[in-house]
Amino acid sequence: SVSIPSQSDWTDYGPIFEAGSLGEWDYQLWGGFAAAAIKKNGVYYLYYQGARGYQITPDETVTWRAIGVATSLDGVNFTKYSNNPIITWFPNNNGEEGAVSSGVTLDNNGEIVLYYGANTEQSATLINADARLAVSEDGFNFTDLGVVLDHQDSAVWGSGDELFPIIAFHDTGQWFVYYIPNGTAQSRKLGVAWENSRNNLINSAGALNLGSLIQAWGMGGQAKIGPNTYALFLNDVTKPETHIRTVSLSTPNHLSAPVKTYQFDDVRQATVLLDEETNTWFMYYRNADQSEYGLKLAPAGAVDATPPTAPASITATPVNNRQIDLSWSPALDSETGIVLYKIFRNGQYLATVKGRSFRDRGLVEQTKYSYQVSAINYHGLEGPPNAPVAATTLVDVTPPHIVSVNASGNSTRITVVFDEPVEQISAQTPANYTINQGVTVTRASLSSDLKTVVLTTSAHSHGITYRITVNNVQDRAKTPNLIASGTAVNYTYSDLAGLVGAWNFDEGMGQIAFETANYGNNGTLIYTDKPGPAWTAGKIAGALQFDGTDDQVTVDGSGSLEDVTDSSYSFAAWANPAGVPPNTTANNSSYSILVRNYTGLYYDHNQKFRAQIRLSNGVEVAVSSGVFDPGSWHHLAMVVDDKSKKLHLYVDGQEVDDSPVNYAGALADHKDAPYYIGASEPLTERYEYRFKGKIDEVWIYTRIYPTYLPVIFK
Structure with a gap:
């Protein structure tokens, strides 16, 4: 029999893939409910939503949303499809349109049937959403069969504005689609449509428990747990939590009270797949900050008590004097599958990986090492290790750098x-x-x-x-x-300790701005159309000229710069704005000088310099200067004193009148977010704030120096 896991039954196995890079279709993973998983012919398909843009008005949301797919042969190690996205919907080329939710199932012939929410522009200020149907034989190439739930059809329960399908399945000759209306009296309640034709769902009703509508706002999942019974996994991201209710196919709009409820700290919303072949539940979840998808597993019945075999065909290959690469063939588990491999060096535990390779670094020259690998199955049972395999590191022929x-x-x-x-x-x-x-x-x-x-x-x-x-x-x-x-x-050299970043822009040519504090944090000059930024004369030797359109310098936010903005720090730079920000859109109301994820130095459309920080609760705190006309060099410095919870701003060595300002709570953890010089959040259509003018001598400190900033200015 199939059992629904309790929260404690799930074991977390961490990330399976991350959001795409800047400019890619899935740079953002949030802003919708499109996540659904199926298994067909031994292949796991995980459909998920991505977005490449962002807007502030008329609604703050991600834009250019679409659905892509990642596939796996074991449900653990996923690869994003190279031609993603596989479902797009932009009939009027409006960024607020797109594919924003999904429910997926298989028909009797093995065809993949995907219902998705399609945002469509109705006017310059109005977006509505219908439920559309798309089908595919291979899981990658879909044919769109049109609208199945029309937001304008008064016969559809919850119609009037937006309809978002989140769960779909096919049983007893009927099709069932659970969906969430929005923008009507039934907003954020669960509805269901059903009929014996997959594209003609003529029956619909609100989903009830004891006569009350059921709250839902997030992706969903389903599994058949009895001859006539399904478990529905429903998310409410406003809490956030996942609650599981059961339903009989004879009364698809009458659900049980929650039989289980999950509130994982690391889960924003989740979908599930019940794999009957391996007797295992798979939970694919969007993590708390919505930057990646992760995996949890739980037994669906009796726990697999048979350990997996030892991995076979293990090779240990010396790469150089300090590295040996390991690879191996899959271990076997006749009842479930393999989720992890444990690696041992010289009999001691070394690491755990999901894949079948590992690079062992930091070794000693011309030294013999012995390795073993064991496998862990879906239910957490570890098998025996392989016989030891040895390799010897090579002779060191590399000079020090x-x-x-x-x-x-x-x-x-x-x-x-x-x-x-x-x-x-x-x-x-x-x-x-x-x-x-x-x-x-x-x-x-x-x-x-x-x-x-x-x-x-x-x-x-x-x-x-x-x-x-x-x-x-x-x-x-x-x-x-x-x-x-x-x-x-x-x-x-700086008289002040804690200098971790210094870009003087004196190179005069090339696409690299070398970082002269010598932590290796070189900046890359980037543009999308016209080459830039341009090398020019600066306040001190050289500088960079930004065109206000597509120029930026990007600095990697990992390594020595990763944790700088987590506690007290200082930013400093020379800036010479070439004009006043036009303030015609949300993207050009300010110029960015040095910014990291809503934190940094700006020049705004009121001709004021601004220092701004973001707190862990999302609140932004800022302090602005008086009016400074464009066309002149000014030295700017912001000091974040996290001990006293004060934000300072200095212009030309003098603290501005309204500085400091107080703040409460922790600073936002920006993780490894990049630093941008001359831009803020480029290519996302949100707060791009591209600088027009010259920037010189950009410095970052891990210390605070309010009383010494006049010295830096001089």
Whole structure:
């Protein structure tokens, strides 16, 4: 018999795929209810909604929504279809149109039948939604068969504005489609339509429990749990929670009270698939911040007590002196399937992966390592490991490289970081380091990590870019390798500690803005049509000229920059706006100077500079300057003092009249969101705020310096 899992029965196995990259069709995963899964001929199909745009008015929502598919042979390891999206609906080329919800099932011939919500423009200010039907033999190429639930048909329960199908199934010669109306008196309540023709659902009614309509607002899922009984998995994202109700096919509009309720911290909304072949429930969920889809599994009956076999055909291949790559053939489980593999090195647990390969890094040169792998089935049972397989790392023939040179807070001290451990005597020889502009090295000390060398020098000057040249330093290989002769790196010194990003824009050519704090956070110059940004004369040496249309510099937000905006920090830059933001759309009411996900420095249509932060609850806090005419250089600095919960803004070394402003609560965690110079959220049609004018000397600190900002300005 099939049992409906309790919340504690589910085991989470983490992400199965993420949102697409900037500009891709599924850059956003939220803003709709399109997620549904089926299994056909041993292949799992997960249909999901993506969106590539965003708008503020007339409604704040994602735009250009469509449905794509990801497939898997085991229900665990998914691959997005290369020709996604597979269902689009933009009859009037309006971004608010699109495919926004879905329910999917199979007919008796194995054809995939997908009902989806189709937003359609009715006028310049009105969008309605019908339920449409599309069918496919292969799961990728669909034929649209038209409207099956018309929002204008008064005979359809809940009609009048929008109808979003979320669940579909076929049984006893009848088709059942559960849907959610919106914009009417029945808004956000569950309805059902049914009939013996899949494209002529003439019966419809509100879904009831003990005479009351049932709240639903999110994707859905279904499973047959008895001869005449289905379990419906219904989401309410306003809570958020998933509740499961049962229904008899003889009375499809009368549902039970919730038999189970889930409230997972990591789940925004979810769909399910009952795989009878493996006696397993699959839950595919959109995570809490709606940036990825994840997987949970639960037994559908008796737990599989037979362990899987050991993986076969394991190979261990040395790649270099510090890496060995592992791969293996699938383990077998006759009752369920394989969800994870555990990897052991020299008898000790090393890692767990979903796939059938692993890269073991950070090893020791010319050293033999032994590996074993075991498999874990869908119900959590681990099988035996394979016989040990050994491999030996290769000879180290790679010379050391410099990862970063950092100089801030102490004018007579800089640090040089190498990519591997270096030999002590050569690393601590001052003569192996030379610095231009008259700076001398008097002492070199190798730190305990064996990669970081601290140099004692003569004094540096604030804001000046220097060049260090390193020779004769060798690594710790059995046959030592010397650093390439004349290895040189530029770095910028700051009197203030905590400098983690500095872009001076003095290159004068190319598509890379080198980061001279030397954490490797180089910026990429990007445009969509006319080449730019353009190199030009700046406040200090060079600068970048932005055209206000499609220019930006993108800086990766991972690594040393990932956690900067989680606590106290400072942004600083020189800016020279070429005009006043036109304020004709939501995208051009401000110019972005340095921005990360709604946090940063702006120049607005009131001719005021603005510092803005976003809190973890989504609230935005800002402080603005007085009026500054365009056409002149101004030095801007925002200071976020998270200890005292104050946001400061300085213009030309002076704190503005309304600064500081107080805020309450935690700062938003932007994770690895990129930093943009000259733009904000580009290519998403939301707050693009593209800068027109010149920007120079962009700096980021992990410290706060309210009293020293006049010094930086000077």
